[in-house]
Amino acid sequence: MVGYLARSQGEDERSVLFRGIDMTQHGEGAVRVRFAPSPTGHLHLGGLRTALFDWLWARKTEGQFILRIEDTDRKRYDADSVTSLMQGLRWLGLEWDEGPDIGGPYASYVQTERREIYQKYAQKLIDRGHAYRCYCTSERLEAMRAEQRRNKRPTGYDRHCRRLADAMRTRREAEGIPSVVRFAVPEAGVTVFTDLLRGDIQVDNRQLRDEVLLKADGLPTYHLAAMVDDFLMNITHILRGEEWLATAPLHKLIYDAFGWEMPVLVHLPVILDPSGKGKMSKRKRTVAGKEYLALAHEFRDAGYLPDAMFNFLVNVGWNFDPDQEVFGREEAIERFCLEDINPSAAALPYEKLDWLNSLYIRALPASELKKALLPFLSRQLQLSEDELETDRKLDILIPVIQERIKRLDEAAEWLDWAYLDADEISYSDPKLLIGRKLNAAQSIEILRVGASLLEEVDPFAAETIHQAFRQKAEALGVKAGGFFGPFRGAITGKKVSPPLFESIEALGRQETLRRIERALRELEG
RNA sequence: GCCCCCAUCGUCUAGAGGACUAGGACUCAGGCCUUUCAAGCCUGCAACAGGGGUUCGAAUCCCCUUGGGGGUACCA
Numbered sequence A: 001m002v003g004y005l006a007r008s009q010g011e012d013e014r015s016v017l018f019r020g021i022d023m024t025q026h027g028e029g030a031v032r033v034r035f036a037p038s039p040t041g042h043l044h045l046g047g048l049r050t051a052l053f054d055w056l057w058a059r060k061t062e063g064q065f066i067l068r069i070e071d072t073d074r075k076r077y078d079a080d081s082v083t084s085l086m087q088g089l090r091w092l093g094l095e096w097d098e099g100p101d102i103g104g105p106y107a108s109y110v111q112t113e114r115r116e117i118y119q120k121y122a123q124k125l126i127d128r129g130h131a132y133r134c135y136c137t138s139e140r141l142e143a144m145r146a147e148q149r150r151n152k153r154p155t156g157y158d159r160h161c162r163r164l165a166d167a168m169r170t171r172r173e174a175e176g177i178p179s180v181v182r183f184a185v186p187e188a189g190v191t192v193f194t195d196l197l198r199g200d201i202q203v204d205n206r207q208l209r210d211e212v213l214l215k216a217d218g219l220p221t222y223h224l225a226a227m228v229d230d231f232l233m234n235i236t237h238i239l240r241g242e243e244w245l246a247t248a249p250l251h252k253l254i255y256d257a258f259g260w261e262m263p264v265l266v267h268l269p270v271i272l273d274p275s276g277k278g279k280m281s282k283r284k285r286t287v288a289g290k291e292y293l294a295l296a297h298e299f300r301d302a303g304y305l306p307d308a309m310f311n312f313l314v315n316v317g318w319n320f321d322p323d324q325e326v327f328g329r330e331e332a333i334e335r336f337c338l339e340d341i342n343p344s345a346a347a348l349p350y351e352k353l354d355w356l357n358s359l360y361i362r363a364l365p366a367s368e369l370k371k372a373l374l375p376f377l378s379r380q381l382q383l384s385e386d387e388l389e390t391d392r393k394l395d396i397l398i399p400v401i402q403e404r405i406k407r408l409d410e411a412a413e414w415l416d417w418a419y420l421d422a423d424e425i426s427y428s429d430p431k432l433l434i435g436r437k438l439n440a441a442q443s444i445e446i447l448r449v450g451a452s453l454l455e456e457v458d459p460f461a462a463e464t465i466h467q468a469f470r471q472k473a474e475a476l477g478v479k480a481g482g483f484f485g486p487f488r489g490a491i492t493g494k495k496v497s498p499p500l501f502e503s504i505e506a507l508g509r510q511e512t513l514r515r516i517e518r519a520l521r522e523l524e525g
Numbered sequence B: 001g002c003c004c005c006c007a008u009c010g011u012c013u014a015g016a017g018g019a020c021u022a023g024g025a026c027u028c029a030g031g032c033c034u035u036u037c038a039a040g041c042c043u044g045c046a047a048c049a050g051g052g053g054u055u056c057g058a059a060u061c062c063c064c065u066u067g068g069g070g071g072u073a074c075c076a
Helices: A045-061 A079-092 A111-127 A138-150 A166-175 A222-232 A242-258 A296-301 A306-314 A329-335 A350-363 A366-381 A385-389 A392-401 A408-419 A440-456 A462-476 A480-492 A500-507 A509-524
Strands: A032-035 A064-067 A131-134 A180-183 A190-195 A199-204 A212-214 A237-241 A264-268 A285-287 A290-292
Touching (some): A045 A329, A111 A131, A111 A180, A111 A212, A180 A242, A237 A242, A242 A264, A306 A329
């Protein structure tokens, strides 16, 4: 009986079982997961996906989702990225329960504000013989690695200072030589840890290095900081990128050295670049000559809807239901289960994102789509949002371009013609004004006939105009497509445009006639 | 080099030894519809990396090979 899986049907929402343990009742209580980014740049999709799974698991189990800032690398630190990180999470709708901005019972949630804590715990390890001070200079370490490479040996600290006699140690301290604290990995034996998705993983301790725990500047490295915080903050599940798998044995050893119980480890598969080869780069990259998006804000700026993005990302590395591609947040929460995460790396199916996004765009009420579109149109058409907000052309045109755009940034090219003056329209391609299977003379005639219809039609609305045009085309024995074509070209200057009659209605009688006049002059001249 | 992880259509995935003639989705191709472009509907192309085992039976379990990925910092 595999009843311990949270996915099992019909279970009480409040008792999510996990490996036979009811996590909602266990120990301190709820599941606690954290997203712990390093503020060194913009949030990329890999990080966002990790946060998403954290969030899903917390909501699923009615536990807590914690945001913690791991800013211990002062060289790469970028102050703006904390804001950017939070914006990215909020954009996707991932609200955290504890974090640097809102505080919480385990504050601070910023590691540089916890420096004394780490120093205290580093000292504990030294006292217990699990760590030691190392006085090696970076020059020495560099030379050592060069030597190891030259001899085709694996690189790694040679434990020089681990063997330092007490007298030497005291002398160096007295001389004030700067030092770091290194973890003392057992020299023999194996370390076994469990990854939820991969099972037990065994590593020979001789493969492990005496990694630095506390740097010369007094700040911890990830290995110390994350373990101490995860313990102190009662984290029950560590979700992190697969790039941490190799250091997981070290982390297990650190937990053991402190005598703590290891949280459940879940290493999420890396996200590959679109070629499927190579980890997706944090920096904008190109594959096969094409640029691909990788950062959270780039997806927002390209006009992907948060709900679409959410839906999309949930299905990379996990699967909601092979027969249901479209689902909402609540449904995802209900079904999500850590154990079902697929451990193999995946490329992002960008085309599927476009498709999903187009679905979500179409599902939006027109008024909401308009709201979402305003910043894009404002920027791209160089008009103020206020001006666009009250523009009735948009109210007519948005519903008809709704099923034609895959991303919000595509709307402008469907609408730009409506915001030009008649003489700004360019008829670069002469064929633009000539109807299908018609010649120039016939097209001129049609434009004239149409213009007179437009002068009289009442009300000046898409449906009535449509009727009038269709009747006239039939009367003249011209196919609708051929008859309508010249008008499309005349008023939009484009071969492809929103539906003709809504476009005419949006433009209004006067402006439409002006454009037809211009087109006629173009054709005749 | 060494260590670790992973392996189903081009891509995201379903698959828990028999229900697999391997299912769904995106993309692509063809058709219908049509006022351009879309949307919609229908049809189609397309995968168990290879080799050994185990078993009455393997996409599924084991081993090897190959391929891919990750790590190998006083970065995270």
